[in-house]
Amino acid sequence: MFSTPSTLTLDSQPIGRGTVQLLKGENGSGHGCRWGAYFIGPRSLNVIYWKYVTDISMAWQWTFALCTARLSRVGQERPHPGMNKSEQALSVLQGVIERGELTPGAMVSESQLMEMTGLGRTPVREAIQRLALSYMVRIHPNKGIEIPAISVEDQLSGLEVRRAVEVLAVGLACERGAAAELDAMRKLAGQLTGDFTLRRYTETVRETHRLIIEAAHNPYLGVLMTPLQALSRRFWIMHVRDEQREIRHGGRLHADMLNAIADRKVERASAASLALNDYLVQFTLAVVAKMASRPHSPKSK
Template identity: 50%
Template structure:
């Protein structure tokens, strides 16, 4: 688990990849990433090592850092694993969440229910929601396992979203349902809500095939 400036570098570089400020297929250097993040070589290098382990980048010595394209096939395989781990995550969160965890989740539910999001602010909110759920497990191994899956999901969704407001509305409802079940300490309801989110992401992934076929 990264700490300090390395964790900040990971967060910033991952976001640059997710929102495609670094486009898929791009080859960038460490020095460019240092300039984009405002951070030094050591934290950027540590972040890149973790991002490579999480399949967000490929590090090619003496050439640069490649951001590989995201495929539908890889996304669907990843979602198979995320379905199982997300169910475990929300069940643990139901049992272990502290009052402080519940307070943060309740505040997020209020945001999801009432705020009008842009694509950028929605992505930030989804990232925070993922962090809240994983943190409520109080198990660092769950955090290590879930971080790459959730990051890859966000990247694929952002790359293929078309009807932005409709998808944001749907995603907000699904994430709020999970948080409500966790704050109610309802593990069965939380697992059902997590499966509903993954079902949505699977359907979204398959829909991108039709979009790509129709655009030819």
């Protein structure tokens, strides 16, 4: 007799049982009403829960989704000038994970990552350790390196923390940013209004985050924000469908935040940061709603 797996996946993305508890307010977090308020109609949460407890055959079909790693050499990354080899390896590997070129569930070896980056064992090993701290890889001794899946619950939980930390970061950047740093932000904000490929847009967003962290002049902020921002980007890239529409909207939000910091307007920068976070939350909840509305097989009698 088969039992329903503890984690189901749709499009190779997991929806953990905790997500249902989070949305229904059953996990003691007190967030059920907040997240659940975005869902209207009798099918939404009930359909998600029904997929967990009744549809065993479809559950196994989802769970056994094929994960394959694309291990071609990556030669198009553009590391920031002045990066050492460890930072270059980190930039390349973070990019291929965010873009899904190493798919969730894939197992890779250190030598394969060395081949992908074109860098030696030491910088790649250091990059792997940093990625593990950011929850972007999971190290299994004597087995390999796993690219973990990212769930809706992961994204919502990360955005909750990012919301508070990023407001602090933009406020400090307004107060502490050097003239050259603010000029760089204003220049980048102008670029964010142009046309982008998905790859170039995500690289520009990563540069936006880097500039804000540097201008805040607090090293602990980088430790907190970098993995949270990487998590958000990875989830967004995996689920974005209308790329150009989302890029235009996201570009405006990032540009508003950069321009406010460059003008040293703390309240405006904080409001822009919150608007960006609201967009990412709405995007995530729209993904859940779309998953819930998909046709499913009838209950077996």
